[in-house]
Amino acid sequence: MGKYMLYQQLADSLRDKIYEGTYTFGDKIPSERTLAATFGISHLTVRKALAILEEEGLLDRRQGNGTFVRVQKHPVDMRHTDGFSGMLRQRGRAVARKVLYSGTRQAGFKYGKIFGIEREEEVFECISLFQDADGARILEYNAVPCKYIPNASDYDYSIYSLRDIYRRNDVEIVEERQRLEIVRIYNPQAELLGMEEGADMLLLSATSCDTQGKVVEWTKIYDNAERMVFYASTV
């Protein structure tokens, strides 16, 4: 890896503050002059850092007025993940989770194929809606075979994430395969997310595997976020 440049360090630190909620939507961040003085760095360095965050859509620079935080709907950083709930927590704000449905069913064709199990085996399903103070909403569908979490239906999913429960049950998840695509949504998803029927939306689906490569969790989330942020590095 190359040198960790000053402007990148500043950009990273400001980005963290935005994600952590220190600066929230509409906040004015310190002026270039203040930032330069605080960190003892040049104006040019500050400007470069701000340019990166502006390019990412996090900041909005208004001529003669200052720099403002623009994340009305929070971007998601796919790098640090602890399941999607982890991603949501990363949005930094109090996120309310409502469990709309939970229950068990037989795997059938769909889950039989996803988990590689018999169609008669039991699967626990859970549908939740997350909402934060800004109205950003996420609709999440989860499924796990009951044999991996025998008492899956006993937990209160407005408190626990499936990942918490896996930890308690000694199931270790070592890999997650995610897929991001744009889909057109209809009811009930559209109405639950406060969107028009036929609207385009980001759909993230994922399967999680344990140490033996078995698929132990399936997730699908619809996110009305405006954008996702992704960082790729060559090794």
Add this chain to the structure above:
Amino acid sequence: MTMPNGWCFTRPRFRPGEGEEEVWKIMSKYTQLVSDKLREDIEEYIDTHHLKEGDKLPSERFLAELFKANRITLRKALRQMAGEGLIYSIPTQGTFLSQPKFCENVAGFISFSSAWGEDGRRVGSKQLKFAVVDSDLKTSRLFGVPLGSKVYELRRLRLLDDVPVSIETSYLLEETCPGLIRFDFGHNRSLYQTLFEEYGIRIRQQQQNIRATKMTEEETEIFCMEPGGSVFYISAVGIAEDGRSIERSICVTRADRYAFGYRVSLPSAR
């Protein structure tokens, strides 16, 4: 409607609380388990009959009779599938299975040409524009140069297996790679490889910002598509080994043909 084996209805267990009333109403209004179930039946039918991309699905009438479903519910299930790009309809001809989307592996993905080439795809690239232009506000800010500095603007149409999938516009400072203009990026010449071979610049990192939007009129024409198509709008910054921002790029990618995949290895707890 009879319930085939393999599916059991469970009463939704909802925990009423403040403000949840409305959502619950929506949920119960659309207890859409029937059309969800139908969708599973259709997908199973596709699987067991080994239907492939381009194959025609049986008629609505046939499917409705087969699954003992009502036509409205069946249409809802098909609409969901079409919304996810799994099937498409041609008026008077019927409903067909879509080609699976190209799925780009984002984590290991730096160069379009090398990543897809290694995947055994036929990679094509058409140069739409390559010129020296004055930098705009965003580009100037990113590179930390005055407005109106000389930058290359390289616009390429990317093709995968002869399908046009994205329009990529790259901006690079002229002073970073003087003389780049002499190259023609129309014949699958890789920009990143050229930067490395001719200028010793290796792009090591990319930050991408992805959002969903609609194609502009111009993009519609370039892709030769009907208006109204959805696209990923990806703005990215290519960063060199020494940490310098080298390239600003805007990539408009067809959402009907493309998806992004990512594998995360999670740190072992033990």
